[in-house]
Amino acid sequence: MTKVAVIGCGGMGNIHADRYRSMPGAKLVGVCDVNEAAASALGAAAGVPWFRTAAELLEATKPDAASIAVPTYLHAALIKEVADRGVHVICEKPLALTSEEAEEAVRYCADRGVRLFVGHVVRFFPSYEKLAEQVRPLGGEAGGVYHAKRAGSHPGLVQPWFKDADKSGGVILDLMIHDIDFILGTFGEAVEVFAFNRKTNDIDYASATFRFKNGTIAQLEAFWGYPGAFHTSFEYAAAGGIVRGESDSSESLRVRRSAPPGSGSGFVETPQSVLLEDPYYRELAHFLHCIETGEAPLVTAFDALEAVRWAEAALESAREKRPVKPRKEEKPA
Incomplete structure (x- = not known):
């Protein structure tokens, strides 16, 4: 039984507390928040003790792992505080506000012998898993063209810190980073990004084009302040066919494969239904399994660092109005 706490x-x-409570092999032992009303409400709902600070929580409950689900600008300090206790860290994305902070967090946890997991949950959505499976059959070594979009209302309307780029990183670091992590994990080595960012008090929109070593071009869009319901979509097109998916179609996936030469029709369409599963449950269960077994996670701490590094490059590109190639970092052994 793995004892877990939520900060x-x-x-x-x-979400983390709810999933842990329903997870065999996990025991939620406590929660904390500087907002006493929020901490007491979740503690009462989950039937666990609540605390005002992480120090009080960690000292009283002695968890094996702790989820960090606080504003981004607080991630780096809390990762260190949890690691100092010898407790494994499960941190919500992004890992940190800057690549320097992210590198330090990875190194800090490694030096103390604790595991660091980062919640890039898109990798656990069934539709995106199926998309990743189709990339090589459809694109082969030559790659293809990818377009993804996610858009919704501005989170700053609910939590004002989102509108402060020094605390949230804005739409690129907080929202687009979902897709940045996915393309880095799916298409291999990226070599360049060219981005645009349009910001007002009410909207934060970004578009970024990533070029990959294998020739794949990935176009990402992220939009805070969209006047409609939150939604996501993606399309991957290559010589072997097209894969499309969108949240509005209940996570269904549509694959159109190129027909063999001389077959008459242009495409053979193969509808595919994806079983709906809760990706947060799958992600957290996977992380706890890795703690118990010592296995490497689907999303490594280095992957999370790379996502921050490329989000940072996109931000620089948008500011400088030019393509950017971030410094290359060797993956630790």
Whole structure:
């Protein structure tokens, strides 16, 4: 039985606590938040003790692992505080506000012998898993063209810190980073990014084009302030066919394969239904399994660092109005 605690009792903290409570092999032992009303409400709902600070929580409950679900600008300090106790860290994305902070967090946890996991949950959505499986059959070594979009209302309307780029990183670091992590994990080595960012008090929109070593071009869009429901979509097109998916179609995946030469029709369409599963449950269960077994996670700490590094490059590109190639970092052994 793995004892887990949750630091941060906002929306994501509630999700983590709820999933742990329903997970065989996991025992939620406590929650904390500087907002006493939020901490006490989640503690009461989950039937566990609540605390005002991480120090009080960690000292009283002695967890094996702790979820960090607080605003991004607090990640780096809390990762260190949890690691100093010898407790494994499960941190919500992004890992940190800057690549320097992210590198330090990875190194800090490694030096103390604790595991560091980062919640890039898109990798656990069934539709995106199926997409990743289709990339090589359809694109082969030559790669293809990818377009993805995610858009919704501005989170700063609910939590004002999102509108402060020094605390959230803005739409690229907080929202687009979902897709940045996915393309880096799916298409291999990226070599360059060219980005645009349009910001007002009410909207934060970004578009970024990533070029990959194998020739794949990935176009990402992220939009805070979209006047409609939150939604996501993606399309991958290559010589072997097209894969499309969108949240509005309940995570269904549509694959159109190129027909063999001389077959008459242009495409053979193969509808595919994807079983709906809760990706947060799958992600957290996977992380706890890795703690118990010592296995490497689907999303490594280095992957999370790379996502921050490329998000940072996109931000630089948008500021400088030019393509950017971030410094290359060797993956630790």
